[in-house]
Amino acid sequence: xxxxxxxxxxxxxxxxxxxxxxxxxxxxxxxxxxxxxxxxxxxxxxxxxxxxxxxxxxxxxxxxxxxxxxxxxxxxxxxxxxxxxxxxxxxxxxxxxxxxxxxxxxxxxxxxxxxxxxxxxxxxxxxxxxxxxxxxxxxxxxxxxxxxxxxxxxxxxxxxxxxxxxxxxxxxxxxxxxxxxxxxxxxxxxxxxxxxxxxxxxxxxxxxxxxxxxxxxxxxxxxxxxxxxxxxxxxxxxxxxxxxxxxxxxxxxxxxxxxxxxxxxxxxxxxxxxxxxxxxxxxxxxxxxxxxxxxxxxxxxxxxx
Amino acid sequence: xxxxxxxxxxxxxxxxxxxxxxxxxxxxxxxxxxxxxxxxxxxxxxxxxxxxxxxxxxxxxxxxxxxxxxxxxxxxxxxxxxxxxxxxxxxxxxxxxxxxxxxxxxxxxxxxxxxxxxxxxxxxxxxxxxxxxxxxxxxxxxxxxxxxxxxxxxxxxxxxxxxxxxxxxxxxxxxxxxxxxxxxxxxxxxxxxxxxxxxxxxxxxxxxxxxxxxxxxxxxxxxxxxxxxxxxxxxxxxxxxxxxxxxxxxxxxxxxxxxxxxxxxxxxxxxxxxxxxxxxxxxxxxxxxxxxxxxxxxxxxxxxxxxxxxxxxxxxxxxxxxxxxxxxxxxxxxxxxxxxxxxxxxxxxxxxxxxxxxxxxxxxxxxxxxxxxxxxxxxxxxxxxxxxxxxxxxxxxxxxxxxxxxxxxxxxxxxxxxxxxxxxxxxxxxxxxxxxxxxxxxxxxxxxxxxxxxxxxxxxxxxxxxxxxxxxxxxxxxxxxxxxxxxxxxxxxxxxxxxxxxxxxxxxxxxxxxxxxxxxxxxxxxxxxxxxxxxxxxxxxxxxxxxxxxxxxxxxxxxxxxxxxxxxxxxxxxxxxxxxxxxxxxxxxxxxxxxxxx
Numbered sequence: 001x002x003x004x005x006x007x008x009x010x011x012x013x014x015x016x017x018x019x020x021x022x023x024x025x026x027x028x029x030x031x032x033x034x035x036x037x038x039x040x041x042x043x044x045x046x047x048x049x050x051x052x053x054x055x056x057x058x059x060x061x062x063x064x065x066x067x068x069x070x071x072x073x074x075x076x077x078x079x080x081x082x083x084x085x086x087x088x089x090x091x092x093x094x095x096x097x098x099x100x101x102x103x104x105x106x107x108x109x110x111x112x113x114x115x116x117x118x119x120x121x122x123x124x125x126x127x128x129x130x131x132x133x134x135x136x137x138x139x140x141x142x143x144x145x146x147x148x149x150x151x152x153x154x155x156x157x158x159x160x161x162x163x164x165x166x167x168x169x170x171x172x173x174x175x176x177x178x179x180x181x182x183x184x185x186x187x188x189x190x191x192x193x194x195x196x197x198x199x200x201x202x203x204x205x206x207x208x209x210x211x212x213x214x215x216x217x218x219x220x221x222x223x224x225x226x227x228x229x230x231x232x233x234x235x236x237x238x239x240x241x242x243x244x245x246x247x248x249x250x251x252x253x254x255x256x257x258x259x260x261x262x263x264x265x266x267x268x269x270x271x272x273x274x275x276x277x278x279x280x281x282x283x284x285x286x287x288x289x290x291x292x293x294x295x296x297x298x299x300x301x302x303x304x305x
Numbered sequence: 306x307x308x309x310x311x312x313x314x315x316x317x318x319x320x321x322x323x324x325x326x327x328x329x330x331x332x333x334x335x336x337x338x339x340x341x342x343x344x345x346x347x348x349x350x351x352x353x354x355x356x357x358x359x360x361x362x363x364x365x366x367x368x369x370x371x372x373x374x375x376x377x378x379x380x381x382x383x384x385x386x387x388x389x390x391x392x393x394x395x396x397x398x399x400x401x402x403x404x405x406x407x408x409x410x411x412x413x414x415x416x417x418x419x420x421x422x423x424x425x426x427x428x429x430x431x432x433x434x435x436x437x438x439x440x441x442x443x444x445x446x447x448x449x450x451x452x453x454x455x456x457x458x459x460x461x462x463x464x465x466x467x468x469x470x471x472x473x474x475x476x477x478x479x480x481x482x483x484x485x486x487x488x489x490x491x492x493x494x495x496x497x498x499x500x501x502x503x504x505x506x507x508x509x510x511x512x513x514x515x516x517x518x519x520x521x522x523x524x525x526x527x528x529x530x531x532x533x534x535x536x537x538x539x540x541x542x543x544x545x546x547x548x549x550x551x552x553x554x555x556x557x558x559x560x561x562x563x564x565x566x567x568x569x570x571x572x573x574x575x576x577x578x579x580x581x582x583x584x585x586x587x588x589x590x591x592x593x594x595x596x597x598x599x600x601x602x603x604x605x606x607x608x609x610x611x612x613x614x615x616x617x618x619x620x621x622x623x624x625x626x627x628x629x630x631x632x633x634x635x636x637x638x639x640x641x642x643x644x645x646x647x648x649x650x651x652x653x654x655x656x657x658x659x660x661x662x663x664x665x666x667x668x669x670x671x672x673x674x675x676x677x678x679x680x681x682x683x684x685x686x687x688x689x690x691x692x693x694x695x696x697x698x699x700x701x702x703x704x705x706x707x708x709x710x711x712x713x714x715x716x717x718x719x720x721x722x723x724x725x726x727x728x729x730x731x732x733x734x735x736x737x738x739x740x741x742x743x744x745x746x747x748x749x750x751x752x753x754x755x756x757x758x759x760x761x762x763x764x765x766x767x768x769x770x771x772x773x774x775x776x777x778x779x780x781x782x783x784x785x786x787x788x789x790x791x792x793x794x795x796x797x798x799x800x801x802x803x804x805x806x807x808x809x810x811x812x813x814x815x816x817x818x819x820x821x822x823x824x825x826x827x828x829x830x831x832x833x834x835x836x837x838x839x840x841x842x843x844x845x846x847x848x849x850x851x852x853x854x855x856x857x858x859x860x861x862x863x864x865x866x867x868x869x870x871x872x873x874x875x876x877x878x879x880x881x882x883x884x885x886x887x888x889x890x891x892x893x894x895x896x897x898x899x900x901x902x903x
Contacts, residue, residue, distance in 0.1 A: 066761070066765040066770060067762055069758070069763070071672070071675040071678065071679035071680070072675065074679045088679075088680070088755050089755065089758055090679075244775070248772070248774070249754060249757070249773045250773065260754065263605070263625075263752075264623070266605050266609075266623065266626055267625035267629055268629075
């Protein structure tokens with residue numbers, strides 16, 4: 001999060017450059033730089049892979065976790081029939097990981113989407129309007145930020161009850177202030193620029209200025225934060241699942257799978273722990289690499305490096 | 306930034322490698338943390354290519370780790386002075402009168418004694434502080450002859466007067482110490498449960514000290530399990546002087562007559578006891594100079610402590626670890642005789658459960674044998690009634706409902722649910738059918754979540770779709786007591802080896818034959834009447850017949866689904882001798898010896 005202020009400043013200069021040189025837009029420029037970045041490529045590859053897993057596996061290989069149990073095939077080590085082994089219910093770990101992607105990524109991305117939408121709107125409006133509204137909103141955001149994210153999420157889930165939908169809700173509530181503050185801080189700096197004064201001078205209303213002038217210009221820091229935020233949200237989903245507050249049995253979710261299998265570590269069944277853990281690590285890594293790449297790409301000061 | 310993320314990635318990869326390889330290399334001894342940190346440091350300084358190197362490194366180092374652990378236990382040493390037991394939690398209180406939990410009970414068992422105690426690995430009452438006893442013809446008058454020359458740890462004489470004073474403390478609400486305990490929020494739960502209540506409500510007409518060595522109990526009506534009740538770990542005698550002196554602080558200052566006396570209790574850590582040099586029964590005196598009962602709540606941590614020789618024995622293991630312990634010559638595996646039953650209870654406020662066909666479908670849908678085989682670590686057995694086989698009220702003639710998914714589907718269709726059952730009418734409201742599993746591991750359900758998931762899958766195969774639910778333990782028990790759980794897992798560990806304690810608690814109706822919310826409003830007056838009749842008889846043969854009859858009815862009417870009995874496992878180091886597992890779960894440590902290491 002420390003780097004966002006940097007990019008906020010840079011957005012405005014890049015906007016000026018874009019005006020000076022219309023043929024290449026900021027986004028196209030950034031896209032090219034992103035594609036040229038090896039690590040970002042790796043990140044994208046991972047993210048696309050898991051997204052494909054989450055979207056297509058449930059469609060192509062329907063799975064009913066309710067009836068998936070074969071106690072005679074309990075905790076089999078990885079083999080040709082079960083490349084990632086089986087768990088304590090005799091369920092194929094690979095299949096559950098593939099189907100668990102939907103829950104983990106779904107909540108991660110869903111929560112961030114909700115948080116970004118609400119947070120950005122709040123940030124833009126309060127930053128632009130200022131005064132009491134700004135004070136009030138930011139006060140609430142500060143309160144939310146003063147709790148450690150996961151702890152607050154646990155508290156929320158404890159109140160509204162465990163489950164995947166509720167953990168999505170909890171994680172998005174926890175993430176709102178992050179985006180609200182980023183959006184607000186870009187508004188504060190953008191407000192000082194001449195093009196805003198120009199828009200005001202020609203008689204544009206607040207609504208138009210926010211949506212047509214400020215919002216597009218504040219988008220890139222929010223996007224970077226959101227990409228990195230997805231990684232954090234996936235981790236939080238897994239953490240809630242691990243604590244038994246997220247996805248409920250028998251439905252698969254990586255964190256819950258991990259929690260169910262730690263107890264088999266002492267008896268040597270490493271595959272039930274390793275693979276879900278590895279998947280969490282890989283997706284988080286993927287989104288982090290992508291987010292880093294995006295940040296670099298959107299920072300025009302790095303353009304000529 | 307980029308560089309940092311590479312480092313981070315490799316670090317995580319390597320950590321996983323460490324974990325996976327060290328685990329793959331062998332259980333139950335895991336690598337000591339020191340090794341892990343060394344490897345991690347190595348990775349932090351080295352470059353991206355590390356991954357394969359690291360794995361190699363660990364593969365070579367893991368066997369070393371193993372031998373280190375082996376050596377730790379295998380080093381020949383002088384015989385230890387203390388026997389150290391790893392318990393699953395912290396004692397609640399060391400005043401036997403106000404506890405119900407087995408963890409406190411284990412400590413209390415070493416310090417205190419009652420009139421009678423359970424013999425070795427059975428629930429047969431044998432003499433303890435009572436030498437002998439006689440019963441009147443009508444079973445109402447019990448006269449106990451006491452051991453003479455016995456002193457409490459504080460020097461107070463043990464005699465009939467002390468017995469009377471203890472009973473007064475437990476059952477007389479006007480007793481000053483009793484009053485203080487109640488004011489301090491304590492409850493005398495077991496006294497109330499086993500002896501019918503306090504003051505005038507209790508089963509006792511009077512309790513008198515005839516002479517210093519004779520005590521006489523006069524009951525209002527005969528009580529079948531009277532002697533077994535007296536043998537329970539809670540009805541043991543505290544020094545009357547100490548009781549007066551410590552009052553509500555008796556919890557922290559236990560004074561009894563037992564083979565070990567109390568030294569100190571470090572909260573959340575351990576309780577230390579030392580041998581009582583003046584113990585009256587020389588033949589059964591303490592064999593170790595100290596006993597330490599250590600609190601290690603985590604199953605894996607406790608096993609690790611055993612592997613390193615930090616403790617000598619433990620209870621509570623993951624089922625999968627049981628087999629490993631059994632086959633490892635460094636350890637001994639002991640099983641407590643089966644005295645637990647895990648069941649699945651219906652709440653009769655759910656309209657659908659009132660139909661015996663639905664209950665039968667549920668029973669027949671569950672593959673109990675597969676669950677016992679896969680999830681009990683070889684210590685469980687399929688249950689078909691409330692009592693475990695060892696109890697004398699057990700009915701061996703009951704033939705369990707067969708596991709048959711197709712039959713279950715058909716029954717469900719006959720009951721009017723051809724498309725399966727996913728929604729029920731609970732208290733007049735249409736709700737999804739929830740099945741509740743316990744959040745904690747108990748002897749009867751070592752892994753409630755796994756077992757619950759397996760049961761739910763079996764049910765789903767027959768078209769009964771339950772949504773699995775749980776909540777923290779206190780809330781779980783609370784909601785169960787209030788009849789708020791529609792369909793739930795729970796179980797029971799017997800306290801005193803009497804069938805009454807096993808069956809009547811669940812299937813007897815309450816006052817005025819009202820169904821109990823605690824038992825899901827179960828209402829079967831015929832069963833209840835049989836059980837209540839059996840409780841006031843004293844002839845065991847007569848009583849056994851009634852309990853068997855009741856069990857048959859409970860089974861035929863499917864009042865509840867019984868899943869499994871378990872023999873809770875104990876793991877000991879191979880050099881520990883004389884540990885006798887008791888079905889009630891609270892053993893005597895006076896016979897335990899830790900020999901010099903091999």
